[in-house]
Amino acid sequence: MHTLPLLRDRTKLAIVDAHHHLWDLAAGHYPWLQDEYQGAAFFLGEYQTLRRNYLAPEYLRDTSGYNVIASVHVEAERSRSEQVDETHWLHEVRHSTGLPSVVVPHVSFIQADRDDILASHARYPEVRGIRSKPVTARSPQESVRGQAGTMQDPRWLEGLSALERYGFSWDLRVPFWHLAEAAEVAATFPRIRIAINHTGLPWDRSDEGLSQWRTGLAALAAHPNVFIKLSEFGLAGGRWDEQSNRRVIRDAVAIFGTERAMFASNLPVSSISASFGVIVETVLGALADYDDLAIGRVFSQNAMAFYRIDARGW
Incomplete structure (x- = not known):
């Protein structure tokens, strides 16, 4: 069982946020934030509140009161003609503010200049990986298997x-309906x-939907090179279902173990559904039966190892 002092005093819990975003709408072009508003078509629903600058001061404000010792910036859907520009800008932000600690930029795996973009990203010292989204189906009832850009x-x-x-x-x-293919x-x-x-985006919280999600996660967990981020539990319309979210967290950790699960906030996108504090408390509540060593792995150590983070500068 956990020891209560750590879990009572959240200020002493070291947190590595394994997934968040920053953007300056004057420094780059973010089509989803600056072009035609998509409204309810966004996976969490209305996102008008996100269509503003979100920089280091805002991130520090939203995480105040918690001991965030390092963070991982994941590409923020900046214009695909500005992929390396985003990486350059983030390194400038890191130099002036100390965050993010490391960067996960974007490149499409099928773009014509893919190799040049990868080489350009690799010249920046804090780049650790790439996020590149494959083409996916709009629902579990559809299939795009084998089409261009799919897995x-x-x-x-x-x-x-x-x-x-x-x-x-x-x-x-x-x-979640593509997790088995990802395995x-x-x-x-x-x-x-x-x-x-x-x-793994378990949007369907019915028994059938969660069963398909768990099956996909189990297929992925069979491979030791795969880790999971415990993040973005919000549902369509900005709904936050505390009981269901805790079940999802417990199931994900049961499948991957505390050695391959990483806490992440998805700020500021997650703010549509919940504050940073609510997210932290939800994950801690779901892991109440785990000891402090396990909680330390989930909240900091696993992300530091996976993304090769040196948190001494924080």
Whole structure:
């Protein structure tokens, strides 16, 4: 069982936030934030509150009262013509503010200049991996299997394989009905470390939906190169279901173990549904039966190892 002092005093719990975003709308072009508003088409629903600058001061404000010792910035859907510009900007932000600690930029695995973009990212010292989203189906009832840009596309797989050349990890972001396919990819590339984003996006909280989600996670967990981020539990319309969220967290940790699960906030996107404090308390509540060593792994140590973070500067 856990020892109460650590869990009572949240200020002493070291946190590595394994997934968040920053953006300056004057410094770059973010189509989803600056172009035509998509409204309810966004996976969490209305996101008007996100269409503003979100910089280091805002992140520090939102995480105040908690001991965040390091963070991982994951690409924020900046214009795909500005992929390296985002990496450059983030290194400037890190130099002036101390965060983010490391960076996970974007490159499409099928873009014509993929190798040049990868090489350019690799010149920046804090780049640790790549997030590149495959083409996915809109629902579990549809299939895009084998189409261009999917996880079966030979050119897409060739692009993924290029990460190994740089020692980059891959941030995997697909809805739960594609997790089993992602496990096939993980089996093909055992030397590429993979981080499942947003707990595998278990949007369907019915027994049938969660069963399919757990099956997909179990297939991925069979491969030791795969880790999972405990993040983004919000549901459509900005709904936060505390009881269901705790169940999802417990199930994910039971499948992957505390050695391959990482806490992450997904700020500021997660603020549509919950504050940083609510997210932390929800994860801690779900892990109440785990001891302090396990909680320390989930909240900091696993992310530091996966993303090769030196938190001494924080």
